[in-house]
Amino acid sequence: MITLDKLRDDWEHLAERDALWAILTDSKKAGRKWEITDFMATGESEISTVMSYLTSIGCLPDCEGVALDFGCGVGRLTQAIARHFASCVGVDISKQMISQAEALNRFTHCRYVASSDTRLPFADNCFSFIYSNIVLQHVPRHISELYLREFVRVLAPGGVLVFGVQDADLTGFFVSLLTRTRQILRIRSRVKAALGLSAGNMQMHCLPERAVRSALGSAKIVDIQYTNTAASDFNGNLVYSEQAPAGGCVGKQYCVVKQPRSFDRAYTKKPDARPAGRRASAEGRSISRTEQLNRLGVVDKHDRDV
Numbered sequence: 001m002i003t004l005d006k007l008r009d010d011w012e013h014l015a016e017r018d019a020l021w022a023i024l025t026d027s028k029k030a031g032r033k034w035e036i037t038d039f040m041a042t043g044e045s046e047i048s049t050v051m052s053y054l055t056s057i058g059c060l061p062d063c064e065g066v067a068l069d070f071g072c073g074v075g076r077l078t079q080a081i082a083r084h085f086a087s088c089v090g091v092d093i094s095k096q097m098i099s100q101a102e103a104l105n106r107f108t109h110c111r112y113v114a115s116s117d118t119r120l121p122f123a124d125n126c127f128s129f130i131y132s133n134i135v136l137q138h139v140p141r142h143i144s145e146l147y148l149r150e151f152v153r154v155l156a157p158g159g160v161l162v163f164g165v166q167d168a169d170l171t172g173f174f175v176s177l178l179t180r181t182r183q184i185l186r187i188r189s190r191v192k193a194a195l196g197l198s199a200g201n202m203q204m205h206c207l208p209e210r211a212v213r214s215a216l217g218s219a220k221i222v223d224i225q226y227t228n229t230a231a232s233d234f235n236g237n238l239v240y241s242e243q244a245p246a247g248g249c250v251g252k253q254y255c256v257v258k259q260p261r262s263f264d265r266a267y268t269k270k271p272d273a274r275p276a277g278r279r280a281s282a283e284g285r286s287i288s289r290t291e292q293l294n295r296l297g298v299v300d301k302h303d304r305d306v
């Protein structure tokens with residue numbers, strides 16, 4: 001069983017060798033060839049895409065609040081998030097990553113924390129926005145499930161959680177029992193070849209939707225998008241897609257809201273039976289409060305009684 005200590009040691013090793021390439025594994029950039037300005041620009045572009053998407057589905061978080069970037073690496077996304085929020089925190093398992101993030105920090109309202117515990121070092125209900133991309137795909141399923149519970153714990157009521165995972169789309173494909181059971185893809189050889197590692201090991205883990213739903217508990221999944229994060233040419237250029245690839249590993253981004261307690265009392269949940277990836281709502285227009293409530297999966301009590 002892979003432990004958090006082993007994960008931390010792997011990432012310390014990767015960060016020492018070439019942190020930027022360990023984060024965005026473009027084969028042309030191996031050997032410390034990433035230019036820092038190009039690298040950080042991918043973060044600006046990704047967060048801009050995410051904020052436009054959140055606006056389009058009527059789910060923009062409270063920007064006066066505190067944002068958390070989980071698995072922040074050297075702060076590629078954290079620095080971009082900090083431009084949108086009153087304050088921002090990046091947390092990472094690797095102290096090496098955190099010290100490089102601190103060196104690149106341009107904002108006094110942004111800080112970084114190293115943590116290698118499944119219990120996040122934050123109080124309940126303190127973040128208005130939590131973002132995590134290309135992180136949980138490297139974390140074994142049983143540990144990812146603990147982190148999802150933690151995200152819900154530290155998210156403020158009404159707060160927005162957006163995270164990416166890899167899932168296995170099995171439609172039309174015969175997948176062996178072993179593959180289904182283990183759901184682990186190893187890209188060890190590619191990483192070893194590029195970094196000359198003997199011990200370092202970057203793993204890929206899938207997290208199926210049923211496991212995500214169970215770990216999120218009462219927090220509401222507002223939308224799920226397919227993304228290109230499983231593609232070998234991802235390189236920080238986030239693209240949403242209505243359709244899953246024909247089969248195999250697929251990036252999925254979840255948008256989740258922790259409902260205010262008053263919502264629980266005043267509204268009844270409406271189950272969403274539509275299949276994943278068909279809930280896209282990127283019309284790029286503002287939506288009414290009723291529509292917004294529908295998308296949050298709650299039905300106005302008055303409407304329901306009519």
Ligand SMILES: C[S@@+](CC[C@H](N)C(=O)[O-])C[C@H]1O[C@@H](n2cnc3c(N)ncnc32)[C@H](O)[C@@H]1O
Pocket residue numbers: 004007011022023024070071072073074075076077091092093094097115116132133134135138139
């Ligand atoms: C591929 S990098 C992505 C970094 C950042 N999210 C980005 O997109 O620029 C994965 C990061 O997740 C961190 N990480 C891996 N496991 C973690 C864990 N259990 N807790 C916190 N951070 C973790 C690694 O140290 C690494 O910095």
